[in-house]
Amino acid sequence: MKKLIDKIQKEATVIDNRVIKVDHFINHMLDTKLLNEIGKEFAETFSDVTKILTIETSGIAFSVATAFHLNNVPVVFAKKQKSLVTGKTNYSTKVHSFTKNTESIVTVSKNFISEDDKILIIDDFLAYGNAATGLIDLVEQANATLVGLGIVIEKAFQDGRKRIEKKGYKVHTLARIKKIKNNKLFF
Numbered sequence: 001m002k003k004l005i006d007k008i009q010k011e012a013t014v015i016d017n018r019v020i021k022v023d024h025f026i027n028h029m030l031d032t033k034l035l036n037e038i039g040k041e042f043a044e045t046f047s048d049v050t051k052i053l054t055i056e057t058s059g060i061a062f063s064v065a066t067a068f069h070l071n072n073v074p075v076v077f078a079k080k081q082k083s084l085v086t087g088k089t090n091y092s093t094k095v096h097s098f099t100k101n102t103e104s105i106v107t108v109s110k111n112f113i114s115e116d117d118k119i120l121i122i123d124d125f126l127a128y129g130n131a132a133t134g135l136i137d138l139v140e141q142a143n144a145t146l147v148g149l150g151i152v153i154e155k156a157f158q159d160g161r162k163r164i165e166k167k168g169y170k171v172h173t174l175a176r177i178k179k180i181k182n183n184k185l186f187f
């Protein structure tokens with residue numbers, strides 16, 4: 001998506017050749033015009049979706065923007081729990097956080113996804129694929145159908161896409177970063 005790539009190229013900063021900071025339009029403050037265009041692009045790519053699944057917090061806005069262009073389907077966001085006690089009413093999985101280097105238990109209520117659902121997963125970044133494969137695990141536990149994954153920024157030099165495609169799922173990303181060298185991004 002040219003507009004997104006141009007903005008990342010001009011405005012993103014990089015920490016230690018590995019973490020891309022886009023706080024002022026993706027992770028802390030949101031560029032709502034761009035957000036709407038991102039939602040439209042995902043909605044044009046995926047069809048026959050009954051629910052969107054994401055993980056709190058940064059995936060929520062992109063999921064809602066997409067839902068507005070997909071007949072206002074519901075958005076479900078998986079919650080990061082501190083407690084290991086997740087209860088029988090939730091699907092749960094363990095996810096390693098790339099940015100925080102911590103493990104969390106991620107849960108979704110069994111009331112909110114079911115085997116009749118056709119799920120689109122949306123997230124802000126794809127790096128090693130831990131968040132994405134955790135969400136895939138939740139969809140599979142519910143025996144729901146996974147339509148595909150829509151990711152705003154893919155760091156293609158990490159292994160996320162490979163892990164998802166190995167499971168047989170479609171990934172659509174809007175900005176693909178091939179490498180980072182001297183804290184500079186290459187698309």
Ligand code: 5GP
Nearest residue numbers: 018019020098125126127128129130131160
């Ligand atoms: P993964 O689970 O694929 O390794 O990493 C994806 C998750 O980590 C995303 O949900 C995102 O929040 C975070 N993340 C990974 N890489 C970056 C990055 O370079 N910048 C930012 N802001 N978040 C990242």
